[in-house]
Amino acid sequence: MWQSITKQISECMDTPFTIEKRQLLLHNEDSNYYRITDQTRDISFVIRITPKSLSTKFDIVTRNQALMADWLTSPKIILYGSTSDQCFVVFQPFEVKDAQPTSDEWYDLGKRFAGMHKNCQQGMYGWEEDTYIFQQIQPNRWQKNWASFFSEQRIGWQLQLHEEKGKHLINISDMTSVIHRLLHHHHPEPCMLHGQLLPDNILTTDDGLFLPDNACYCGDRELDLAWLAAFSPDQTDFMRGYQEVWPLPHGHDVRQVIYTLYPLLVQLHNDPVVETRVQHQIALILAI
Template identity: 30%
Template sequence: MHRTLQLLATLGSAAALAPIRHRRSTVVMGGAGDVKKWFADSGRGDAKPSGGSLGGSGWAQTGKWVTNDAQYFVKQTSQSYKSMFAGEAAGLTAMRLASESGGEPALRIPEVFHAADFDDGKGSFIVMEFLTMGRGGDAETFGRAMARMHLATPDDPEAASGKFGFPVDNTIGATPQPNGWDDDWIKFWSEQRMGHQVNLAGDASIDRLWQQLKPRMHEFFDEDEDIQPCILHGDLWSGNIGTAAGAPSVFDPACYYGHHEAEWGMSWCASLGSGFWAGYRELIPEAAKFRMRRPLYEAYHQLNHYNLFGGGYRNAACGCLEQCLGSLD
């Protein structure tokens, strides 16, 4: 059994995610007894929180737990394991396997040890390797490490056969992200990415622009262009990038297997400079229509931000769609 699927079989498969706009969760820091029990039952010994909260978001809270001989990173939420942590666990595992198999330099991805619901059903938790995170690092090394992950042969058999998607649905932020397998990248992006976010938005202007763009999606790709699935972090912005023991690291993903260029849809807030691109392009040269496709891949994330936060992201999303249409005229 492939290792990503083996992890899912161990942890339990994820349920399909309902498309709920502006989905938020009340953070819970209860369930400490469940976390403590897991450490004891797994043979890791007595564990306790250390140093207080490491931060969080509107839907999760994080902290460090310690035993006599190790440190662990624990994240808790009031949502179920299936809706929040099944996808994160599988995504981290898929990225770690791809990074380890791709050669050096490699991304440092935390190992996932466990994820489960609290016994009372009022939330869930995930336990993973604790990495002491820093910022900075060598930009070219980071670029090469990302390229090596993108070039790695997928661990998942569906992706290895040329299909786009992921073994489970997951979330991007708190937005449900469907990942059903499809061997047509344009169809996958149209239906499970753009169309999904447009439907969540329920906005007449956004829908009008999308209906104009959707039938012309094929024009963003050359007929002989060979789009192969690779593992994507899926939500790569500066807050999800760091260094661990000097190596580049990425975390808090929204993974799926897709076109490698879709990784840069969040580059508007990722501060990827010339050094990064020099390293990345050593291994993956820029495609002819890369710049034409950038607003198409950015539009998904601007739409997601609008669905999560509202406000000015509506104008940004419309701007991306208009830019896409303008590039086709």
């Protein structure tokens, strides 16, 4: 694999390139990010490698990353290639820090997300194609009603996936009806969502925080924020930056209780321990 990648990079650069050092920067469920270095020529790149069996998701994530580049840190891609069993993208060199994001970096990311959310010209909820959340299909059929979209294509869909795996969490029809009722009078402006704002999906770079994976669609901006609320112990600096650019509307705290169920249901596929939190979140929603 590495020999083929080296050959394709050399052809793209029109100059020899040899991988003499390889450093793993980030590992997630389906991809690895490496820094590859030719120490003799003092040249390095960052490369994302994904199994070819996941090439559809790989293509979607790569395309959507480019769509968000006006607002979020997104290193420029210089080569898109494949080997016999892997697909990969090579990015222009960027410096990755071996450190946790600082308060200022979280603050900047909050401002960037708010800017992206404010600049969407779509009038409906959904996306031009289904996307992937981790390795699961995320349906994005266009709908005009947000309560219907979220209750059916987010919560109902996830509950059905768990049912098919033999995990009964709650009656699907009952839960989707409750959520539809709670969101019935909420008509948010459709915003372009990143879809995977997770602390584990962040690389700290000199140009800002880079979120390699995504699951884009147009929806309520508060759902992007629910991902961070679900899995980050402190969102203070991020929210300070976000609120400066685009303050959240009345009722956000209550809706966050509803929206947090979605990232928890997604995470439950990979971590059975999350089921306790899922059941607690369901109870909170039913108590609203």
